[in-house]
Amino acid sequence: MSFIIRADAKSWIDVPADHHFPIQNLPFGVGCPTTHPECVCIRIGDQVLHLWTLLDAGLIPEEEFPMLCSFQDMDRGHMSDIRKIAYDLLRADNPLLRDNEALRDQAVTSIDNAEIQIPVLIGAYVDFYSGINHASNVGKMFRPDMPPLLPNYKELPVGYNGRASSVMVSGEPVRRPKGQTKDASAERPSFGPTKELDFELEMGFFTGRGNVLGEPVSIDDFTDYLLGFVLVNDWSARDMQRWEYQPLGPFLAKSFGTSISPWVVTLDALEPFRVAGPKQDPQPLEYLRAKENWHFNIELEVSIHTEKMSKPQVVAHTNAQELYWSFAQQFAHQGVNGTNIEPGDLYASGTISGTEPGSFGSLLELTWRGRDALVMEETGEKRTFLEDGDTVIMTGWCQGEGYRVGFGTVEGKVLAAV
C-alpha cells in the first residue's frame, strides 16, 4: 500500500526542480529547534515541518500516532500515513496550513534554524559487502594471484557486525584514529595515527520493527520491517585494517566512526525509482529470491573539500544499481538464522563502486592503493588518502521527470589525531 506522490504535484513551499526535497520526497528526520528538540520532523525544500506542532494543533490524530518522539517505534504504515497527512497539508491548493500564518510560522521553519540530530537511536549496525566492483577491486589489490571474488561472494551477501555507538549524523567531524599498523618490511607493528584514512560510499536502511529471537524472517516481509534509507560513509583506516583483519574481520579500522545522512527517505518516495538488479548467476538459494525489484536508480557522488579549496571537487560518481545484492537480500540473509532484528538497526550496503576509475567509492580504489594520487584541480593538492582538515561530502538522488528525490548529503571533516 504505497503512497506515491505524483510527479506533477506542487507545494505552496517553493522548491527548485533540482532540489533533493520536493513534495515528492518528504523524508523524516529528528530536530525541532525549540520545544521538542528530539521529535520527528519532515523535510521539504529548505524548510522543516514540525510534526509535534501539527499534533498539538490537532492536524495529526494523537490517538493514532502517539510516538513522534520515538521514530524507530513507528512502522512503515505509520510513516506512510503521516507522510500522507504532511503531503495534504503541503499541497499548493490546500489553504489549511498555507493561509494560517500563526500556525505556519510555528509548524514550518527554516532548515538553518534546525538542530538536526541522528534520526534513529541505532541499536545495531551491520555492514554488508554487496558492492561487487568494490569487492572485486579489493580482491585484485590484496590477492593478485587468486580470482578477485571469493567462492562465497555470489552465494550470500557477505557482511559483518560493526560498531553502533560511533555512528554519527552528517556534520559531525571524524577524529583520525590511532592504532596498530605494520609495514611489510618492519619486524613489529608500531602505534600511531592512521596514515591511510579513507571513506566508503554506501547506502543504508533502517528497520522499524523486530522479530522474536529464533523465528527467522522471510524476504517477503522486508517491506514491513523497512523504515527507510540513508547515505552512509563508512570511514576506514586501511593500514590498521590490513594488520588486524585476519581471521575475524574488520574491527578498530572501522569502529572509530561511521557517518549517515540525517533524512530517512521512505520506500514510498523511492517507488518510482525501483529497478531490477544485475542478473545473479548462479541463481541465489530460495530464501534470497525476492518477488519484487529491490534495487534503486540512485545517482551517487563523492566530493572532497580540502581546507585550501573554495569549493568541493567531485572525485567519484556511481549509482546504487551497482550493488550485486539488494537491500531485501541483505535483510533476508541477516534474519534467516533466527537472530532478532530490532527497531533502529542500521544495515549498510558495503562500498558502491562502478566499473571505471572515476566511479569507485573509496580512495583505496580511486588511487589504486595510493599508487595514483588524485589531484585537486583548484589547488594542485594531491591526495592518496585523507589528510587532516579534509571534508568528505557524499550525496545521492533519484532523477524524476522534472523533480528529484534526494538524500541530501552526508558530510564529515577529518580532525587531527588526539
Next chain:
Amino acid sequence: MSFIIRADAKSWIDVPADHHFPIQNLPFGVGCPTTHPECVCIRIGDQVLHLWTLLDAGLIPEEEFPMLCSFQDMDRGHMSDIRKIAYDLLRADNPLLRDNEALRDQAVTSIDNAEIQIPVLIGAYVDFYSGINHASNVGKMFRPDMPPLLPNYKELPVGYNGRASSVMVSGEPVRRPKGQTKDASAERPSFGPTKELDFELEMGFFTGRGNVLGEPVSIDDFTDYLLGFVLVNDWSARDMQRWEYQPLGPFLAKSFGTSISPWVVTLDALEPFRVAGPKQDPQPLEYLRAKENWHFNIELEVSIHTEKMSKPQVVAHTNAQELYWSFAQQFAHQGVNGTNIEPGDLYASGTISGTEPGSFGSLLELTWRGRDALVMEETGEKRTFLEDGDTVIMTGWCQGEGYRVGFGTVEGKVLAAV
C-alpha cells in the same frame, strides 16, 4: 578503593562452603519476584536480597543511589558502596535485618521464586579471541601448513563485533539455526539446519560508563569502567562459519544466540584471585601494558546433559588463566582508536582452552573437528557436535580458603530448528 570481604566473614544466611554465593561474593543481578521485577538485587546463597526493598525501608540512602532500576548506569563506586551496605546487613552479628522478621521476609526471598532477567541491557557485544590454546588449535585444524597463530596474534587482542540483540540470560533455550553451508565436495552451498552446533566457553565483562567519541581510553582507566564479570557461552555453527567467514569474519554462525550467566560478579569479590597472566613475548606495545594483574584464577567447567541422561557429565575443565590477553588489555585495545565505549557493553574473552584434550572449551577442539566423538558414560551416547535436546552447562568459581566466589552457571538447551 576495593572492598574485600574477609575469608572468615559469616552471614546469618547459611551458605555451604562449596556454594558459589557466600557473603564474600554478593554479585548483582536483576529480577525481583513481585513489585519491581526489573530492579537490581544481590545474590547470597540460595536467597535474593532485594535492593529496592532496602531503599524503601531507608536502609539504602535514596539520594545516593537513585538508579537501582538501571544497573548499567551505576559505576563501580556505586556498586562497591551498595555491596558494602548489603554486606553490613547480612553479617551474622548485625541484628538490623536479621531480627526484623517482617522486613526480612520482604527483602530476602528464595531464588526459587525469583524471575531472573538479563542483568544488563546490552548495547554492544564484542567478542575477543584471547584464548591462545583455542586460537592455536583452530589454526592447526584449518591451516595445517602454516604456523598455528597468525602474525598479529601476540601483538593485539584480535576481536570482532558480535550481535548484541541475541544475547540471552542463562536458562533460555537456543534454537538450532538454519543457514548456508557447503560441503567440500559440493559444487554449490545448501540451506538447512546447522549440523555442527557448538558451544564456546568464555568469560565476559560489562562496562558501566562511557567515554566521548574521539577520546581514547587508557588501560589505567579500566577499573573505573568495569562493572563486573559473567560466564559466556558463545554458541557457534561451525559449518556455517567455515563457509561465510572469509573475508569479513564470523556473522550468522554466531549471531543466532549467545548466553550469559545472570550474576555480575564484582572486581571487589575477585580481588583475592587476581594473578599474573602468562609471560607475553614480545612485550606488547605501551598502550597494552597494565600496571596491575588482570588475570584471575577461575576454575571453569563445561558439562553436557542429553535428554537421556539423569545428570550432566563434565566434558571440559580449564582455568581463566589460560587467556593470553587480559580483560584490561581487551578494554584498552577496544578503546584506543577513540570509539565510544558505553554503559552496558559486553566484552567476551574468546574461547578458553587449556593445553590438554580434556581442557578444551569447544566441541570443535574436544572432538578435533568431529574426528573423536565424546562418549556420555551413563548412556553410551556419542557427541561430535550438539544434538537437539542437549543442554550445555558452564560453570566457574574461584577457590578461597574455606569458601568459593563463583559465577553460578550459564545453561542452555538446544531446540530443534524451526
